[in-house]
Amino acid sequence: MSNNPIFVLDANVFIQAARQYYAFDLVPCFWDILKRYAQKGYICTIDFVKREIVTNKDQLANWFQNEFSNYCFDAMRDGEVVKAYREIIKWVSKNPQFxxxxxxxFASGADGWVIAYAMVHNCVVVTHERYDPNIKRKVPIPNVCREFDVSYIDTFDMMRKLEMKIC
Incomplete structure (x- = not known):
């Protein structure tokens, strides 16, 4: 496990887990495990993801504020991340596909910042979005990751790579 990269989590990783397969009342240990791996330095996210999550004022928002806030990095304070974000936005805005x-x-959300952070810090993006070469109505994280040679996986592959065990 020591050779694993750092995984930077997209908002949908937290949101889908909380609302579906790892709901707090069904699998509370999942949330403890996430925090434990973040404490070890294997998992993080960014401030823009935190903003998306805490605006909901639900159980996930409370958990995030109280248990995971320390593992959010301020993407805008990192000049290299800001530079990478500008490159990403320039590519997206000029891309006739979307x-x-x-x-x-895309420009108003956290996705570009997550990718930029991963790009600069050599992290793997964790998202449930899928690559779609023909999509027009959305700019999927994997499409941008492929353009900028940023690795991405979903929650379950991350858990396998980190050898996470749920309860």
């Missing part, structure tokens, strides 16, 4: 609304949504 509709203008998709480009605006």
């Amino acid at each position: 509709k203008d609304e998709a480009k605006r949504d």
Whole structure:
């Protein structure tokens, strides 16, 4: 496990787990495990993801505020991340594949910042989004990751790579 990269988590990793397969009332140990791996330095996220999560004022937001806030990095304070983010936004905005609304949504959310952080810090992005070479209505994280040679996986592959065991 010591050769594993750092995994930077997209908001959908937290949100889908909380609302579906690892709900707090069904699998509370999942959330303890996430925190434990973050404490060990294997998992992190960024401030923009935190903002997306805590605006909901639900159980996930409370857990995130109280248990995971220390593992969020301030992406805008890192000049290299800001530079990478600008490159990403420039590519997205000039890409004729995506509709203008998709480009605006991407630019206003955390996804570009997650990718930029991973790009600069050699992390692996963890997301449930899938690569789609023909999509127009959304800018998927994997499409951008492929363009910028950033690795990405889903939650379950991350858990396997980190040898996480749920309860």
